[in-house]
Amino acid sequence: MFFHKMISPGRKAMSQDVQPMDNLSKEMKKGAPRGFIAKLLKHSTAILLGLILVILFFSLARASVYKIRPYERGLHLRGGSFVGIDLPGWHFQIPFVDTVIGLNVSERPGTIDSLAAMTADDVTMDVSLLYTFRVVDPVTFALEVTEPEQIVAGFVKGTLRDVVNTRTMDDVMHSRVDFNQELLTALQQKEARYGVEFVLVQIQNASPPAEVMTAIKDKMVAKQLQEKAIADAAQAETLADSNYYTAQKKAEGDAYQITRLAEAEAQRIELSSEAKVAGLRAILAELDGKGTLAEQYIQVLIAQELNQNSKWIITGGSLPILDLTGATSVTQSSATP
Template sequence: MAWNEPGGNKPRDPWGGGGGGGDQRPPDLDEALKNLKDRINNLFGGKGGGGGGGNKSSGGFPGGLLAVALVVLVVGYVLMGFYLVDQRERGVVLRFGEFNRMVDPGLNWRAPIIEQSMEVDVGQNRSYEISEEMLTEDTNIVAVTLEVQYKVLDPQAFLLRVGAPETILQHATSSALRHVVGSSTMDDVLRDRREDIRLLVRERLQEYLDRYNTGLVINQVVLDKTAAPEAVRDAFDDVAKAKEDEDRFKKEAEAYYNSVIPEARGQAARITEEAEAYKVRVVAEAEGDAARFTDLVAEYRKAPEVTRQRLYLDSLTEVFSNSSKVLLDAQGSDSLMYLPLDQMFKGKQPVSGDSGAANRGSGSGSSSSTTSSAGADDGGSGRSGSRSLYQSNRTEIR
């Protein structure tokens, strides 16, 4: 009898052995899906599925799974939109290929698929070097090496306005350099106006870049090397050296001129001032002497004898104050006194006619009380009397 035929005491399981206890049927797939749907609906606040009659879903994709999928897609879409812009960079956001906005460094967000972001390094110092031979205004050929240092100033213009901004920079550099060199002489390029040429090239190059709206800014232009063609370079080097020597000699001459002329003018001014001071002093002394003589004449007319005596004493005082003197008293003494006249008159010229006798180192006395020129008021007789007194009382040194 078949396992599902009516009759029999117990239902039979085709997968199991016969006569086992309980229901051994496999789980229903529809029932499992229904239970999963109910749990998801309960999780999101929905109601449990279906009344007691139906054991199967109403057909189609379960609503709970669709909601989970949508949430996962939204979260993934949002997370995919975050991106980081470096501190040295600036970002340009395009929406459907059209410029939308600029973004600053840091964490930013864009709508994936709809928007696109491009970053530009605006802090990088870029450089370009050109080295070419060019024709000058005086139909000479010079070799010029120029370096251009630049940065990105406007990211939007750099990315969107022109197709190849750095290629435009290269062509603009060559054009500006040729224009400036072609308007200058060879001597200007090689030596005389190098700085002016550098500034003119920078100004013209920046004008070209702004006109083409490249978004680039020139930081520095370095005129690295300028030289004559190889075939005549030695001759030009000799000429340049000779001109440098000429400039050096001129500067040395100017320096010497600037040092000598002020010194001579200072000496002339000093001599003039000294002469003026001497003139003032002499005139003042003469005027003083004249005034004193006038006063003296007036006094002399009032008292001739007193004035004459006073003039005599003033003259003696002036003479003896500037001469060396020795005072001796030889009366009443038999002792020998040694006078170091050589030390006393050292460096001085004697004014008395008795200096020869005094330098012989002889003489006697106890104290100085009489001058060797005493009695000079009555002429030569005073000096003769003093000499006789001294010679009569001297003691020879043996």
């Protein structure tokens, strides 16, 4: 308790000394913003001028440095006069004095959607074309030619029409490779005039008028019909030859068969006749000298044989000679043996 009492008066003294210092710091804090703002207002002109100078410096620095991309070339002009061609990379220029024109020198396409051109055989065809070119002389292309892309397109159209005028309709429609090469050669003759290089030329479509297409289709149909007629005629001729050959061979076979049958029949008749003659001779030899009855029998046999092979029957003795043609019978006496 005593110790606490001994210390408490000192604490009171120290607390009394700290309070004035806190009050002073609070007053300083309240006055600091006012003083800073007052200083800014006092030096505002100088600060604004400095900011303007900094912005101007960075603007000039940015305007004096430029970049040319790999597919570009820069046309450097100073005071309107051509200075040189800038290659890809970073470059410097004098602001407000120099001018740089960036030009794309990579391959670029061009198309002709539809062009009416007259062929050498007086047929108007509708032609479409695809072509590509690149800029090889930026100075000529950008500085010596006004609207260069339009002029190049017009030059391609004129050259295409001129080449079509020297070709027939059939060549334009079916000889595309030769036509493209001839057109590319004609375009390459004027490349230096425009500062370009033509890379590709390709005909996309070449069609004649509708009436010509109809005539072509009719001609193709007529040709197909003609070829079909020729094929049918050849087939019919082959079939006729085949039928003739078959009929000829059949006739030859029938004739051969008839000939063989006739020969066989003749041989049969000959053999039969020989057999009959041999039999008759055997009978005659057997009856020879056997008397009157035998002779009469022989006469009957002879009459039967002659009846089969002749119109006359010759008898002997009192037998008449019979005319089988219908004439009157004649009696012939025969000597008795």
